[in-house]
Amino acid sequence: MRNASIIQFRHVTKQFNDETVVLDDVSFEIEGGKFYTLLGPSGCGKTTILRLIAGFIEPSEGEIFFNGKKINQVPANKRQVNTVFQDYALFPHLNVFENVAFGLRIKKMKKTAIEEKVSEALSFVNLQGYEYREISEMSGGQRQRVAIARAIVNEPKIILLDEPLSALDLKLRTQMQYELRELQRRLGITFIFVTHDQEEALAMSDEIFVLNKGKIQQSGTPIDIYDEPINRFVADFIGESNIIKGKMIEDFLVEIAGKPFVCVDGGMNPNEPVEIVIRPEDLEIRPEGEGKLSVTVISQLFRGVHYEAHCRDLEGNVWLVHTTKKIQVGDKLGLDFNPEDIHVMRFDESEEDFDRRIEQYTEDESLGK
Amino acid sequence: MQGKASPAAKIFLMTIIFILYAPIFYLVFYSFNSGGSMSGFEGFTLDWYRELLGDTRLLIIVLNTLVIALLSALFATMIGTFGAIGIHALKRSKNSILGLNSVLIVSPDVIIGASFLILFTIAGIRLGFYSVLLSHIAFSIPIVVLMVLPKLAEMNPSLIDAAKDLGASRWHVFTKVIFPYITPGIFAGFFMALTYSLDDFAVTFFVTGNGFSTLSVEIYSMARQGISLHINALSTILFLFTILLVGIYYVISQRSGLKLGGFRR
Ligand SMILES: Nc1ncnc2c1ncn2[C@@H]1O[C@H](COP(=O)(O)OP(=O)(O)OP(=O)(O)O)[C@@H](O)[C@H]1O
Ligand SMILES: [Mg+2]
Numbered sequence: 001m002r003n004a005s006i007i008q009f010r011h012v013t014k015q016f017n018d019e020t021v022v023l024d025d026v027s028f029e030i031e032g033g034k035f036y037t038l039l040g041p042s043g044c045g046k047t048t049i050l051r052l053i054a055g056f057i058e059p060s061e062g063e064i065f066f067n068g069k070k071i072n073q074v075p076a077n078k079r080q081v082n083t084v085f086q087d088y089a090l091f092p093h094l095n096v097f098e099n100v101a102f103g104l105r106i107k108k109m110k111k112t113a114i115e116e117k118v119s120e121a122l123s124f125v126n127l128q129g130y131e132y133r134e135i136s137e138m139s140g141g142q143r144q145r146v147a148i149a150r151a152i153v154n155e156p157k158i159i160l161l162d163e164p165l166s167a168l169d170l171k172l173r174t175q176m177q178y179e180l181r182e183l184q185r186r187l188g189i190t191f192i193f194v195t196h197d198q199e200e201a202l203a204m205s206d207e208i209f210v211l212n213k214g215k216i217q218q219s220g221t222p223i224d225i226y227d228e229p230i231n232r233f234v235a236d237f238i239g240e241s242n243i244i245k246g247k248m249i250e251d252f253l254v255e256i257a258g259k260p261f262v263c264v265d266g267g268m269n270p271n272e273p274v275e276i277v278i279r280p281e282d283l284e285i286r287p288e289g290e291g292k293l294s295v296t297v298i299s300q301l302f303r304g305v306h307y308e309a310h311c312r313d314l315e316g317n318v319w320l321v322h323t324t325k326k327i328q329v330g331d332k333l334g335l336d337f338n339p340e341d342i343h344v345m346r347f348d349e350s351e352e353d354f355d356r357r358i359e360q361y362t363e364d365e366s367l368g369k
Numbered sequence: 370m371q372g373k374a375s376p377a378a379k380i381f382l383m384t385i386i387f388i389l390y391a392p393i394f395y396l397v398f399y400s401f402n403s404g405g406s407m408s409g410f411e412g413f414t415l416d417w418y419r420e421l422l423g424d425t426r427l428l429i430i431v432l433n434t435l436v437i438a439l440l441s442a443l444f445a446t447m448i449g450t451f452g453a454i455g456i457h458a459l460k461r462s463k464n465s466i467l468g469l470n471s472v473l474i475v476s477p478d479v480i481i482g483a484s485f486l487i488l489f490t491i492a493g494i495r496l497g498f499y500s501v502l503l504s505h506i507a508f509s510i511p512i513v514v515l516m517v518l519p520k521l522a523e524m525n526p527s528l529i530d531a532a533k534d535l536g537a538s539r540w541h542v543f544t545k546v547i548f549p550y551i552t553p554g555i556f557a558g559f560f561m562a563l564t565y566s567l568d569d570f571a572v573t574f575f576v577t578g579n580g581f582s583t584l585s586v587e588i589y590s591m592a593r594q595g596i597s598l599h600i601n602a603l604s605t606i607l608f609l610f611t612i613l614l615v616g617i618y619y620v621i622s623q624r625s626g627l628k629l630g631g632f633r634r
Contacts, residue, residue: 056530076533089531093549103535154535
């Protein structure tokens with residue numbers, strides 16, 4: 001069987017003081033050497049998952065495995081996991097060198113070895129020459145790098161990063177996104193990265209877990225999650241989207257705004273009510289009378305790269321459109337899209353059912369051709 | 370920060386400080402008087418100091434006072450520091466315990482002294498060095514707690530998680546993270562305890578027995594026997610010593626304060 005998983009959650013539930021359930025029957029697997037992202041709105045339990053992996057808290061129910069061994073009761077200081085905290089949690093009474101050396105000193109490593117490893121770790125994060133600076137003399141971005149160096153110097157199997165970029169300004173943040181991703185590739189250590197910024201998640205991850213209200217909504221590669229969101233929450237949370245009510249007439253044929261359209265989804269009951277997703281960048285503006293839908297522009301905003309327009313169709317559905325063409329409020333236009341731009345979502349479908357169905361109808365499809 | 374204080378406010382402040390310090394300077398001034406009383410200054414002399422230094426009984430009392438102050442401050446600091454860490458870790462009962470702590474600080478010395486006297490009598494502890502030491506330790510602990518707690522509260526709790534994350538055992542977390550962080554508070558507590566012990570009259574007066582005395586008790590009994598400029602000389606020395614302590618405390622807190630200022634982002 002697959003034994004590459006380094007961390008495994010089996011039906012993990014966590015509640016604090018018998019109050020609300022913060023994590024509700026969460027199961028997932030993390031493979032070695034990849035960049036994972038936990039993505040979700042504030043309070044959905046991201047930090048709680050990291051704290052469970054780090055060993056600061058224990059699950060109320062369920063099991064956590066590390067390399068196949070159950071580690072529910074293993075204390076934090078005995079786990080091969082290091083954390084980069086949201087506020088970095090650097091030791092203010094120690095300078096940069098001593099902060100990074102902290103873990104090695106605990107391990108009673110030899111002085112020369114410590115010096116070597118610390119300078120190696122600092123050069124990994126481009127902080128050579130900052131050894132004897134006080135933490136208070138470092139900028140936000142530099143502190144973040146010290147925190148990363150302090151984690152990687154211990155050569156852990158997993159590094160947990162709790163929204164490490166949220167305190168940085170946009171530019172530095174983008175730069176650090178590249179650096180982090182690059183660092184992960186060079187080190188080959190598993191990174192579990194927490195963010196509530198969906199763009200960051202899409203840009204950096206090998207695999208994303210989308211969380212909401214203590215449950216994993218969907219997991220998969222950024223492209224999978226963006227193109228095939230499992231439900232309204234994921235579609236709404238990741239990227240911008242038009243989510244419109246529809247009806248699945250039969251396989252590969254869906255009714256939207258009262259009209260039938262060819263699509264690429266299937267495996268549902270005939271005439272099942274569904275929701276469909278079309279991304280605003282997949283909608284194309286056509287002259288009035290052309291395209292698949294007739295709409296009226298009701299608002300428009302200049303966004304730099306593109307215009308963002310809201311258009312209303314004849315059924316009253318509002319469509320968000322990204323276009324580079326200049327349009328006017330009140331214009332009557334046509335909207336066009338391709339069959340593969342339509343993504344159909346069933347109500348209350350679990351991730352397993354979703355995966356099974358997708359597998360099945362893609363097979364049907366290839367058989368049919 | 371607001372703008373500079375108005376001249377009127379400055380004058381007011383100076384007046385208050387003058388009024389507070391005037392009696393002390395008056396007392397210090399007459400400690401150099403060659404006339405035997407505080408009624409008229411006749412000439413400069415160091416005789417009173419000389420006599421004090423020649424008085425071995427008094428020297429022993431000075432020594433007692435210092436030993437009591439140092440020992441009680443030391444024990445109180447140790448107990449108070451761990452106490453503060455314990456209180457800090459509490460969740461629900463924290464406030465009530467803090468309340469009890471403050472009550473000890475604000476309650477009148479006379480009551481504390483009297484209750485110690487009752488306690489020692491019941492427990493059969495002989496009044497003398499140990500009873501004084503114990504009571505000084507006891508009344509200093511709340512002060513230390515009060516100085517250390519804010520430092521603990523100021524500490525980012527994720528520092529402790531970070532240390533554990535890096536492999537630190539409980540002991541290492543304490544010695545390598547918590548202790549260095551709260552050191553300024555511990556020092557402040559120590560010096561506060563030291564000055565409280567040196568100052569203390571009421572509690573000591575109750576719990577000291579025959580043959581054991583501290584400076585403040587001694588000054589009191591000298592004053593009762595009649596006015597002598599020995600008292601002035603002795604008080605002057607005590608006053609200077611206190612100023613020295615305050616100076617040390619100030620320097621230490623300044624130094625760590627600078628560093629601490631840097632901690633806060
Ligand atoms: N020690 C605790 N005691 C009680 N409730 C807690 C505790 N820690 C977290 N919670 C609750 O658990 C829920 C999830 O918290 P968590 O910190 O995991 O959220 P998060 O996804 O990291 O959010 P954010 O993006 O805001 O950091 C929150 O509702 C929070 O109030
Ligand atoms: Mg969080």
